[in-house]
Amino acid sequence: MKAVAVLYPGGPAAAETPELLGCAENALGLRDWLEGQGHELVATSDAGAGLDSHLPTVDVLIATPFWPAYISRERIENAPNLKLLLTAGVGSDHFDLAAAAERGITVAEITGSNVVSVAEHVVMQILTLVRNYMPAYREVLDGGWDIGKVAAPSHDLEDKRVGIVGFGRIGQRVATRLKGFDVQLRYFDYRRLPHTEETVLGARFQGLRALVAESDLVSINIPLTPATQGMFDRDLLYSMKKGAYLVNTARGRIVDTDALVEVMEAGHLAGYAGDVWYPQPAPADHPWRNMPNHAMTPHVSGTTLEAQRRYANGIRECLTSFIAGEPIDRDYIIVDGGRVASPSYSPAYQ
Known part of the structure; x- marks a missing residue:
């Protein structure tokens, strides 16, 4: 399995604060765990060509809301192996949910983490x-x-x-x-x-x-x-x-x-x-x-160190289920079985 995590750049703070899990340098604390099981993890803050170069071979794509990447219909179409989109946090409208549903791609976010x-x-x-x-x-x-x-x-x-x-x-x-x-x-x-x-x-x-x-x-x-x-x-x-x-x-x-x-x-x-x-x-x-x-402020309200720990743990939980071929916790699911399953993304506010 190849997973790509598109995360914000941590800069010098990444080394000084290992609890800053949501940045590309610290990769949600997933690297040793995933690579120890024989999976590949790419963590990047490059929202352009760097990300696009991995799309043809990616199975799982993880992204923080909006920054640094929008996962458009075109990007989803360029990822033929993509099976799972994960939001490291809450709010998955940076993914094209309709395109994901049409492809049968599961979308999940870490509900309640922030x-x-x-x-x-x-x-x-x-x-x-x-x-x-x-x-x-x-x-x-x-x-x-x-x-x-x-x-x-x-x-x-x-x-x-x-x-x-x-x-x-x-x-x-x-x-x-x-x-x-x-x-x-x-x-x-x-x-x-x-x-x-x-x-x-x-x-x-x-x-x-x-x-x-x-x-x-x-x-x-x-x-x-x-x-x-x-x-x-x-x-x-x-x-x-x-x-x-x-x-x-x-x-x-x-x-x-x-x-x-x-x-x-x-x-x-x-x-x-x-x-x-x-x-x-x-x-x-x-x-x-x-x-x-x-x-x-910049988009930091849900990025306290405590929130990052919660959504990093949630991402690991989702990946554990995915790798084992088991269902992901329903509380996390946004798109499943070809349809938008979460009421949060329903047209109820019409």
């Missing part, structure tokens, strides 16, 4: 925006001490209405972590939770447009599907409360790139944060890099 990490990142970015942290930090770097300038747009989070769009594993953990701030929680999802679960989480269901219009802060936690691509378009963004905040740790294409820049430059929203872009890696001239009042 949910804690992303939820904590969401809360961090919410506080960063509401408390006007970035300008305060820059004030220190610039040698200033203008308290009034920093404090003027700074708020308490308590009593604010927070709307969570997408109330799955991450959305619910965001709600749990925000309960301690005494916020008013609302959520939108394609299915409503039972009343008892809503009570435990302290959140009430609300339709999308009403939630967006009435929330002081909106957190996006839905998967990217054809139905959710561009969901936050110019119309929906302008329907948000003036002075509201938007946090997106889901997928960049859920928010219209140019419309967001317009809304931010017009001062309609008080701030935008997140760590997902389109495309990824974001080019140096990506318009979101220079928007006013943003607190963006």
Whole structure:
């Protein structure tokens, strides 16, 4: 078996931090194990010709979400031996799922591996925006001490209405972590939770447009599907409360790139944060890099060392099953038997 792992470059940190499992240099900690069983493992951060040169002979392709490679229909067609696509993490929309299904290729991701990490990142970015942290930090770097300038747009989070769009594993953990701030929680999802679960989480269901219009802060936690691509378009963004905040740790294409820049430059929203872009890696001239009042990070919310250990272990579990000819854990499966099997990638958000 030949496995190719397309992972981000770790650089000097790879040697200094062996726990940095998700990088090409450390190869998810799989090399000794796989090669000890007589299998070949190629780990690369080359998303171009380097990756393409291995496609004709690869059996298993492993990739972290979006960076460094998109696995397109063309690439799948150029990999005649490909049987398994694995996401080292959560979110498999960097694979062409329809092309994989047509070829009977199994697609799996490590469900739940990053949910804690992303939820904590969401809360961090919410506080960063509401408390006007970035300008305060820059004030220190610039040698200033203008308290009034920093404090003027700074708020308490308590009593604010927070709307969570997408109330799955991450959305619910965001709600749990925000309960301690005494916020008013609302959520939108394609299915409503039972009343008892809503009570435990302290959140009430609300339709999308009403939630967006009435929330002081909106957190996006839905998967990217054809139905959710561009969901936050110019119309929906302008329907948000003036002075509201938007946090997106889901997928960049859920928010219209140019419309967001317009809304931010017009001062309609008080701030935008997140760590997902389109495309990824974001080019140096990506318009979101220079928007006013943003607190963006590169796509790192689900890449804590703990999350990397979880998804590395999950990849090894999937490979163990695959090599033994046994079924992969159903919780991990996205595409199986020629069809998209995961409800996360259903058109339910239409």
